[in-house]
Amino acid sequence: MAALQEVFAVARRLxxxxxxxxxxxxxxxxxxxxxxxxxxxxEHGQRAGQPPALPRPRTPE
Structure with a gap:
């Protein structure tokens, strides 16, 4: 759980x-x-309902 919190904190800061x-x-x-x-x-955070921290791949329109 600490790793998850740290990764999300770093992602928010960045x-x-x-x-x-x-x-x-x-x-x-x-x-x-x-x-x-x-x-x-x-991935674990997304399953737990956290917003994605990485950009989603662009889909061709």
């Missing part, structure tokens, strides 16, 4: 600093966690 949603790699570097660990935390 979003504020960057003015956009941070990438998975940016969150991983800033949190000191592996990209895999960050992805798992974000």
């Amino acid at each position: 979003r504020s600093e960057l003015g956009r949603r941070p990438s998975l790699d940016e969150i991983a570097r800033a949190s000191g966690r592996s990209p895999h660990a960050v992805r798992r935390a974000l």
